Amino acid sequence: MIENCTHCGLCREVCPAEKLGGRTITSLLSGGDEYSAWLCCCCQLCQEVCPEGVDIHQVMMCERRREPAPxxxxxxxxxxxxxxxxxxxxxxxxxxxxxxxxxxxxxxxxxxxxxxxxxx
Amino acid sequence: MTSNLRFVFYPGCLVLQRMPQYELATKRLLAALGIGLQDMPQASCCGAPVVESFSDEWVYLAAYNLALAERLGLDVLTVCGSCTNSLKRARLALRDPEVREDVNRRLAALGLSVEGRAEVKHLLQVLMEHRAALKESVTAPLRLKVALTYPCQVFRPGDVAAFDDPLQPQSMHELVALTGAEIVETGVEHECCGSTLYTSNQPLALSAGRRKLEASRGADVLVDSCGNCHWLLERMQRAIWAGEPHKRLPVLFMPQLLGLALGLAPDELGVNSRVVALLGRDAHD
Structure with a gap:
Protein backbone atom coordinates (compact mmCIF):
# COMPACT_ATOMS: atom_id res chain seq x y z
CA MET A 1 0.00 0.00 0.00
CA ILE A 2 0.97 3.66 0.21
CA GLU A 3 3.54 2.95 2.92
CA ASN A 4 5.59 1.20 0.23
CA CYS A 5 5.85 4.39 -1.87
CA THR A 6 9.49 5.46 -2.28
CA HIS A 7 8.57 8.79 -3.93
CA CYS A 8 10.41 7.81 -7.11
CA GLY A 9 8.05 9.96 -9.17
CA LEU A 10 7.46 7.41 -11.93
CA CYS A 11 3.70 7.67 -11.45
CA ARG A 12 3.85 11.40 -12.11
CA GLU A 13 5.94 10.92 -15.22
CA VAL A 14 3.33 8.70 -16.88
CA CYS A 15 0.14 10.39 -15.59
CA PRO A 16 -1.90 11.87 -18.46
CA ALA A 17 -3.33 14.63 -16.26
CA GLU A 18 0.12 15.60 -14.98
CA LYS A 19 1.43 15.78 -18.54
CA LEU A 20 -1.26 18.37 -19.25
CA GLY A 21 -0.38 20.45 -16.20
CA GLY A 22 -2.94 18.98 -13.77
CA ARG A 23 -1.76 18.00 -10.32
CA THR A 24 -3.28 14.76 -9.13
CA ILE A 25 -2.65 12.36 -6.33
CA THR A 26 0.49 11.23 -8.08
CA SER A 27 1.88 14.63 -7.06
CA LEU A 28 1.07 13.77 -3.49
CA LEU A 29 2.79 10.42 -3.79
CA SER A 30 5.93 12.03 -5.20
CA GLY A 31 6.05 14.86 -2.69
CA GLY A 32 3.80 17.60 -4.12
CA ASP A 33 1.50 19.65 -1.94
CA GLU A 34 -1.17 20.95 -4.34
CA TYR A 35 -3.26 18.28 -5.92
CA SER A 36 -6.75 16.94 -6.50
CA ALA A 37 -7.58 13.25 -6.73
CA TRP A 38 -10.58 14.30 -8.86
CA LEU A 39 -8.17 15.08 -11.72
CA CYS A 40 -7.24 11.40 -11.88
CA CYS A 41 -8.33 9.86 -15.22
CA CYS A 42 -8.56 6.39 -13.62
CA CYS A 43 -6.39 5.03 -16.47
CA GLN A 44 -4.39 3.08 -13.87
CA LEU A 45 -1.15 3.57 -15.77
CA CYS A 46 0.58 4.87 -12.61
CA GLN A 47 -0.32 1.67 -10.82
CA GLU A 48 0.87 -0.48 -13.70
CA VAL A 49 4.34 1.09 -13.71
CA CYS A 50 4.77 1.47 -9.93
CA PRO A 51 7.92 -0.48 -8.98
CA GLU A 52 6.59 -1.01 -5.46
CA GLY A 53 3.18 -2.30 -6.48
CA VAL A 54 1.25 0.44 -4.69
CA ASP A 55 -2.50 0.18 -5.36
CA ILE A 56 -2.64 3.80 -6.48
CA HIS A 57 -6.21 3.52 -7.74
CA GLN A 58 -7.33 2.60 -4.25
CA VAL A 59 -5.30 5.47 -2.78
CA MET A 60 -6.92 7.89 -5.21
CA MET A 61 -10.43 6.69 -4.45
CA CYS A 62 -9.77 7.18 -0.70
CA GLU A 63 -8.41 10.67 -1.37
CA ARG A 64 -11.49 11.56 -3.39
CA ARG A 65 -13.67 10.75 -0.41
CA ARG A 66 -11.68 13.26 1.68
CA GLU A 67 -11.88 16.06 -0.89
CA PRO A 68 -15.05 17.99 -1.81
CA ALA A 69 -16.48 16.43 -4.99
CA PRO A 70 -16.89 18.57 -8.12
CA MET B 1 -29.05 -17.75 -32.69
CA THR B 2 -29.96 -19.18 -29.28
CA SER B 3 -27.79 -22.25 -29.87
CA ASN B 4 -24.61 -20.16 -29.81
CA LEU B 5 -25.83 -17.63 -27.25
CA ARG B 6 -22.78 -16.84 -25.15
CA PHE B 7 -22.96 -13.25 -24.00
CA VAL B 8 -25.24 -10.80 -22.34
CA PHE B 9 -24.72 -7.26 -23.62
CA TYR B 10 -23.81 -4.74 -20.95
CA PRO B 11 -24.03 -1.21 -22.39
CA GLY B 12 -23.16 0.83 -19.28
CA CYS B 13 -24.72 4.23 -18.62
CA LEU B 14 -23.03 6.32 -21.31
CA VAL B 15 -23.68 4.05 -24.27
CA LEU B 16 -27.23 3.34 -23.10
CA GLN B 17 -28.00 7.04 -22.77
CA ARG B 18 -26.08 8.61 -25.62
CA MET B 19 -24.52 6.13 -28.05
CA PRO B 20 -27.07 3.79 -29.56
CA GLN B 21 -24.82 3.67 -32.65
CA TYR B 22 -22.18 1.78 -30.68
CA GLU B 23 -24.69 -0.76 -29.40
CA LEU B 24 -26.20 -1.15 -32.86
CA ALA B 25 -22.85 -1.69 -34.59
CA THR B 26 -21.72 -4.16 -31.90
CA LYS B 27 -24.90 -6.21 -32.27
CA ARG B 28 -24.82 -6.18 -36.08
CA LEU B 29 -21.15 -7.16 -36.19
CA LEU B 30 -21.46 -10.00 -33.69
CA ALA B 31 -24.59 -11.27 -35.44
CA ALA B 32 -22.66 -11.33 -38.72
CA LEU B 33 -19.95 -13.38 -37.01
CA GLY B 34 -22.53 -15.76 -35.50
CA ILE B 35 -21.74 -14.76 -31.91
CA GLY B 36 -24.97 -14.90 -29.90
CA LEU B 37 -25.81 -11.92 -27.74
CA GLN B 38 -28.84 -10.90 -25.69
CA ASP B 39 -29.76 -7.80 -23.70
CA MET B 40 -29.38 -7.65 -19.93
CA PRO B 41 -32.78 -6.70 -18.44
CA GLN B 42 -32.60 -4.45 -15.36
CA ALA B 43 -28.85 -3.78 -15.67
CA SER B 44 -27.51 -0.86 -13.62
CA CYS B 45 -24.43 1.36 -13.46
CA CYS B 46 -21.27 -0.74 -13.00
CA GLY B 47 -20.38 1.25 -9.89
CA ALA B 48 -16.90 2.53 -10.65
CA PRO B 49 -15.60 5.14 -10.52
CA VAL B 50 -18.89 7.04 -10.10
CA VAL B 51 -19.87 5.34 -6.83
CA GLU B 52 -16.37 4.12 -5.93
CA SER B 53 -15.29 7.76 -5.65
CA PHE B 54 -17.70 8.10 -2.73
CA SER B 55 -18.06 4.65 -1.18
CA ASP B 56 -16.90 1.05 -1.12
CA GLU B 57 -20.52 0.10 -1.84
CA TRP B 58 -19.75 0.37 -5.57
CA VAL B 59 -19.01 -3.34 -5.42
CA TYR B 60 -22.70 -4.12 -4.76
CA LEU B 61 -23.64 -2.53 -8.09
CA ALA B 62 -20.94 -4.37 -10.01
CA ALA B 63 -21.82 -7.66 -8.31
CA TYR B 64 -25.52 -7.09 -9.03
CA ASN B 65 -24.79 -6.96 -12.77
CA LEU B 66 -22.60 -10.03 -12.53
CA ALA B 67 -25.44 -11.80 -10.69
CA LEU B 68 -27.88 -10.96 -13.50
CA ALA B 69 -25.49 -12.50 -16.04
CA GLU B 70 -24.90 -15.53 -13.86
CA ARG B 71 -28.64 -16.12 -13.53
CA LEU B 72 -28.83 -16.18 -17.33
CA GLY B 73 -25.84 -18.52 -17.50
CA LEU B 74 -24.02 -16.13 -19.83
CA ASP B 75 -20.75 -14.19 -19.87
CA VAL B 76 -20.78 -10.39 -19.93
CA LEU B 77 -19.83 -8.43 -23.03
CA THR B 78 -18.78 -4.85 -22.30
CA VAL B 79 -18.03 -2.01 -24.70
CA CYS B 80 -16.45 0.64 -22.44
CA GLY B 81 -13.18 0.69 -20.54
CA SER B 82 -14.49 1.72 -17.16
CA CYS B 83 -17.33 -0.85 -17.07
CA THR B 84 -14.89 -3.58 -18.09
CA ASN B 85 -12.45 -2.56 -15.38
CA SER B 86 -15.12 -2.27 -12.71
CA LEU B 87 -16.81 -5.59 -13.45
CA LYS B 88 -13.51 -7.45 -13.73
CA ARG B 89 -12.26 -6.01 -10.44
CA ALA B 90 -15.53 -6.92 -8.72
CA ARG B 91 -15.38 -10.46 -10.08
CA LEU B 92 -11.89 -10.80 -8.63
CA ALA B 93 -13.00 -9.33 -5.29
CA LEU B 94 -15.78 -11.95 -5.13
CA ARG B 95 -13.14 -14.68 -4.84
CA ASP B 96 -12.77 -13.60 -1.22
CA PRO B 97 -15.39 -15.61 0.74
CA GLU B 98 -16.00 -12.73 3.15
CA VAL B 99 -16.70 -10.28 0.34
CA ARG B 100 -18.90 -12.83 -1.42
CA GLU B 101 -20.91 -13.49 1.73
CA ASP B 102 -21.39 -9.77 2.38
CA VAL B 103 -22.42 -9.10 -1.23
CA ASN B 104 -24.83 -12.02 -1.26
CA ARG B 105 -26.53 -10.78 1.91
CA ARG B 106 -27.30 -7.57 0.01
CA LEU B 107 -28.31 -9.34 -3.21
CA ALA B 108 -30.62 -11.74 -1.37
CA ALA B 109 -33.09 -8.88 -0.90
CA LEU B 110 -33.37 -8.75 -4.70
CA GLY B 111 -33.71 -12.50 -5.08
CA LEU B 112 -30.19 -12.78 -6.52
CA SER B 113 -26.91 -14.40 -5.62
CA VAL B 114 -23.45 -14.34 -7.16
CA GLU B 115 -20.46 -16.64 -7.22
CA GLY B 116 -18.42 -14.81 -9.85
CA ARG B 117 -18.93 -17.47 -12.52
CA ALA B 118 -19.79 -15.10 -15.37
CA GLU B 119 -16.70 -13.96 -17.21
CA VAL B 120 -16.38 -10.34 -18.30
CA LYS B 121 -14.96 -9.54 -21.72
CA HIS B 122 -14.68 -6.31 -23.61
CA LEU B 123 -15.72 -6.39 -27.26
CA LEU B 124 -12.06 -6.20 -28.34
CA GLN B 125 -11.27 -9.35 -26.37
CA VAL B 126 -14.16 -11.24 -27.94
CA LEU B 127 -13.22 -10.07 -31.41
CA MET B 128 -9.61 -11.12 -30.90
CA GLU B 129 -10.85 -14.58 -29.96
CA HIS B 130 -12.77 -14.66 -33.26
CA ARG B 131 -10.24 -12.98 -35.51
CA ALA B 132 -9.94 -15.98 -37.81
CA ALA B 133 -13.69 -15.81 -38.51
CA LEU B 134 -13.43 -12.05 -38.82
CA LYS B 135 -10.66 -12.33 -41.37
CA GLU B 136 -12.69 -14.77 -43.45
CA SER B 137 -15.72 -12.48 -43.33
CA VAL B 138 -14.03 -9.40 -44.78
CA THR B 139 -15.74 -8.88 -48.13
CA ALA B 140 -15.32 -5.13 -48.56
CA PRO B 141 -11.69 -4.23 -47.79
CA LEU B 142 -11.35 -0.63 -46.68
CA ARG B 143 -9.21 1.96 -48.44
CA LEU B 144 -8.97 4.27 -45.47
CA LYS B 145 -6.20 5.70 -43.33
CA VAL B 146 -7.08 4.87 -39.76
CA ALA B 147 -5.71 6.29 -36.49
CA LEU B 148 -6.37 4.41 -33.26
CA THR B 149 -7.01 5.17 -29.63
CA TYR B 150 -6.97 2.35 -27.08
CA PRO B 151 -9.41 2.19 -24.14
CA CYS B 152 -6.88 2.15 -21.29
CA GLN B 153 -9.03 0.55 -18.61
CA VAL B 154 -9.66 -2.52 -20.76
CA PHE B 155 -6.01 -3.50 -20.33
CA ARG B 156 -5.20 -2.41 -16.78
CA PRO B 157 -4.43 -3.46 -14.17
CA GLY B 158 -2.74 -6.15 -16.23
CA ASP B 159 -3.26 -8.92 -13.69
CA VAL B 160 -7.00 -8.13 -13.49
CA ALA B 161 -7.66 -7.48 -17.18
CA ALA B 162 -5.73 -10.58 -18.31
CA PHE B 163 -6.01 -9.42 -21.90
CA ASP B 164 -3.39 -8.04 -24.29
CA ASP B 165 -0.44 -6.00 -23.02
CA PRO B 166 -1.24 -3.56 -20.18
CA LEU B 167 1.17 -0.90 -21.46
CA GLN B 168 1.40 -1.42 -25.24
CA PRO B 169 -1.72 -3.33 -26.29
CA GLN B 170 -1.86 -4.38 -29.95
CA SER B 171 -5.36 -5.81 -30.37
CA MET B 172 -6.82 -2.79 -32.17
CA HIS B 173 -3.89 -2.80 -34.61
CA GLU B 174 -4.44 -6.50 -35.28
CA LEU B 175 -8.17 -6.09 -35.83
CA VAL B 176 -7.87 -3.08 -38.12
CA ALA B 177 -5.13 -4.84 -40.11
CA LEU B 178 -7.78 -7.43 -41.07
CA THR B 179 -9.84 -4.77 -42.85
CA GLY B 180 -7.19 -3.71 -45.36
CA ALA B 181 -7.17 -0.18 -43.94
CA GLU B 182 -3.85 1.57 -43.54
CA ILE B 183 -2.96 2.31 -39.92
CA VAL B 184 -1.52 5.76 -39.23
CA GLU B 185 0.75 5.61 -36.19
CA THR B 186 0.13 8.66 -34.01
CA GLY B 187 2.49 7.94 -31.14
CA VAL B 188 -0.35 8.56 -28.68
CA GLU B 189 -2.50 5.49 -29.38
CA HIS B 190 -1.94 4.18 -25.89
CA GLU B 191 -2.34 7.45 -24.03
CA CYS B 192 -5.50 7.90 -21.99
CA CYS B 193 -7.98 10.09 -23.90
CA GLY B 194 -8.61 12.19 -20.78
CA SER B 195 -12.39 12.20 -21.15
CA THR B 196 -12.96 11.64 -17.44
CA LEU B 197 -11.24 14.96 -16.78
CA TYR B 198 -14.17 16.76 -18.36
CA THR B 199 -16.31 16.70 -15.25
CA SER B 200 -13.43 18.02 -13.09
CA ASN B 201 -11.59 20.40 -15.39
CA GLN B 202 -13.00 21.10 -18.87
CA PRO B 203 -9.99 22.95 -20.35
CA LEU B 204 -7.68 20.11 -19.33
CA ALA B 205 -10.00 17.53 -20.92
CA LEU B 206 -10.31 19.52 -24.14
CA SER B 207 -6.53 19.90 -24.40
CA ALA B 208 -6.18 16.14 -23.89
CA GLY B 209 -8.64 15.52 -26.72
CA ARG B 210 -6.99 18.10 -28.95
CA ARG B 211 -3.59 16.49 -28.45
CA LYS B 212 -4.89 13.15 -29.58
CA LEU B 213 -6.83 14.54 -32.54
CA GLU B 214 -3.89 16.64 -33.72
CA ALA B 215 -1.67 13.56 -33.67
CA SER B 216 -4.29 11.76 -35.79
CA ARG B 217 -4.39 14.40 -38.53
CA GLY B 218 -2.87 12.21 -41.21
CA ALA B 219 -5.79 9.78 -40.93
CA ASP B 220 -9.21 9.73 -42.60
CA VAL B 221 -10.85 8.47 -39.42
CA LEU B 222 -9.99 7.90 -35.79
CA VAL B 223 -11.23 4.61 -34.35
CA ASP B 224 -12.05 4.05 -30.68
CA SER B 225 -13.48 1.22 -28.60
CA CYS B 226 -15.02 2.95 -25.60
CA GLY B 227 -17.95 5.29 -24.98
CA ASN B 228 -15.84 7.59 -22.83
CA CYS B 229 -13.16 8.01 -25.51
CA HIS B 230 -15.86 8.59 -28.11
CA TRP B 231 -17.61 11.17 -26.00
CA LEU B 232 -14.54 13.39 -25.77
CA LEU B 233 -12.96 12.68 -29.15
CA GLU B 234 -16.13 12.75 -31.26
CA ARG B 235 -18.92 14.46 -29.38
CA MET B 236 -16.74 17.25 -27.99
CA GLN B 237 -14.90 18.10 -31.19
CA ARG B 238 -17.06 21.17 -31.66
CA ALA B 239 -15.57 22.55 -28.41
CA ILE B 240 -12.07 21.19 -29.07
CA TRP B 241 -11.91 22.83 -32.50
CA ALA B 242 -13.82 26.01 -31.61
CA GLY B 243 -13.17 28.42 -34.48
CA GLU B 244 -11.38 25.73 -36.51
CA PRO B 245 -14.21 23.49 -37.74
CA HIS B 246 -12.14 22.40 -40.78
CA LYS B 247 -9.98 20.37 -38.41
CA ARG B 248 -12.81 18.09 -37.36
CA LEU B 249 -12.00 14.42 -37.85
CA PRO B 250 -14.56 11.63 -38.30
CA VAL B 251 -14.47 9.11 -35.45
CA LEU B 252 -15.78 5.55 -35.68
CA PHE B 253 -16.37 2.88 -33.10
CA MET B 254 -14.33 -0.25 -33.81
CA PRO B 255 -17.40 -2.41 -34.65
CA GLN B 256 -18.52 0.24 -37.16
CA LEU B 257 -15.18 0.03 -38.98
CA LEU B 258 -15.14 -3.76 -38.89
CA GLY B 259 -18.79 -3.94 -39.94
CA LEU B 260 -18.04 -1.81 -42.99
CA ALA B 261 -15.24 -4.21 -43.94
CA LEU B 262 -17.73 -7.07 -43.64
CA GLY B 263 -19.91 -5.30 -46.18
CA LEU B 264 -22.62 -4.24 -43.75
CA ALA B 265 -24.48 -1.10 -44.79
CA PRO B 266 -23.30 2.13 -43.11
CA ASP B 267 -26.76 3.02 -41.82
CA GLU B 268 -27.11 -0.44 -40.30
CA LEU B 269 -24.01 0.40 -38.29
CA GLY B 270 -25.02 3.95 -37.37
CA VAL B 271 -22.11 5.36 -39.39
CA ASN B 272 -22.49 9.08 -40.02
CA SER B 273 -22.78 10.63 -43.44
CA ARG B 274 -19.32 12.24 -43.44
CA VAL B 275 -17.64 8.86 -43.19
CA VAL B 276 -20.02 7.41 -45.73
CA ALA B 277 -18.89 10.16 -48.13
CA LEU B 278 -15.24 9.30 -47.43
CA LEU B 279 -15.95 5.71 -48.28
CA GLY B 280 -17.64 6.72 -51.50
CA ARG B 281 -20.53 4.43 -50.64
CA ASP B 282 -24.26 4.76 -50.42
CA ALA B 283 -25.56 4.66 -46.86
CA HIS B 284 -27.90 1.79 -47.70
CA ASP B 285 -25.45 -0.38 -49.64
Missing part, protein backbone atom coordinates in the same frame (compact mmCIF):
# COMPACT_ATOMS: atom_id res chain seq x y z
CA UNK A 71 -20.60 19.18 -8.79
CA UNK A 72 -20.82 17.05 -11.98
CA UNK A 73 -19.36 14.06 -10.13
CA UNK A 74 -21.77 14.52 -7.24
CA UNK A 75 -24.68 14.76 -9.67
CA UNK A 76 -23.60 11.50 -11.35
CA UNK A 77 -23.45 9.81 -7.95
CA UNK A 78 -26.89 11.14 -7.02
CA UNK A 79 -28.23 9.94 -10.37
CA UNK A 80 -27.03 6.44 -9.54
CA UNK A 81 -28.79 6.54 -6.19
CA UNK A 82 -32.02 7.68 -7.83
CA UNK A 83 -32.05 5.98 -11.23
CA UNK A 84 -29.42 3.25 -10.94
CA UNK A 85 -27.43 4.96 -13.71
CA UNK A 86 -24.99 7.88 -13.81
CA UNK A 87 -27.51 9.72 -16.01
CA UNK A 88 -31.21 10.25 -15.40
CA UNK A 89 -32.20 7.35 -17.64
CA UNK A 90 -35.93 6.60 -17.72
CA UNK A 91 -38.30 4.59 -19.92
CA UNK A 92 -38.16 7.46 -22.45
CA UNK A 93 -34.91 5.89 -23.62
CA UNK A 94 -36.89 3.25 -25.48
CA UNK A 95 -38.31 5.74 -27.99
CA UNK A 96 -34.74 6.74 -28.92
CA UNK A 97 -33.73 3.09 -29.10
CA UNK A 98 -36.62 2.31 -31.37
CA UNK A 99 -35.59 5.15 -33.72
CA UNK A 100 -32.16 3.48 -33.99
CA UNK A 101 -33.58 0.03 -34.61
CA UNK A 102 -32.81 -1.27 -31.11
CA UNK A 103 -35.18 -3.32 -28.96
CA UNK A 104 -36.59 -1.71 -25.82
CA UNK A 105 -34.66 -2.39 -22.60
CA UNK A 106 -36.09 -3.13 -19.19
CA UNK A 107 -34.51 -0.71 -16.70
CA UNK A 108 -33.61 -1.34 -13.07
CA UNK A 109 -36.41 -0.13 -10.77
CA UNK A 110 -36.08 2.52 -8.07
CA UNK A 111 -36.94 -0.15 -5.49
CA UNK A 112 -34.12 -2.40 -6.70
CA UNK A 113 -31.68 0.51 -6.48
CA UNK A 114 -32.89 1.25 -2.94
CA UNK A 115 -32.39 -2.36 -1.89
CA UNK A 116 -28.87 -2.36 -3.34
CA UNK A 117 -27.64 0.98 -2.05
CA UNK A 118 -29.86 1.78 0.94
CA UNK A 119 -26.89 2.55 3.18
CA UNK A 120 -25.75 5.48 1.01
Missing amino acids: DPHRRSFENVLRYGYAFPITEDINAMRSAHGLDPVELISAEQVRLLLHCL
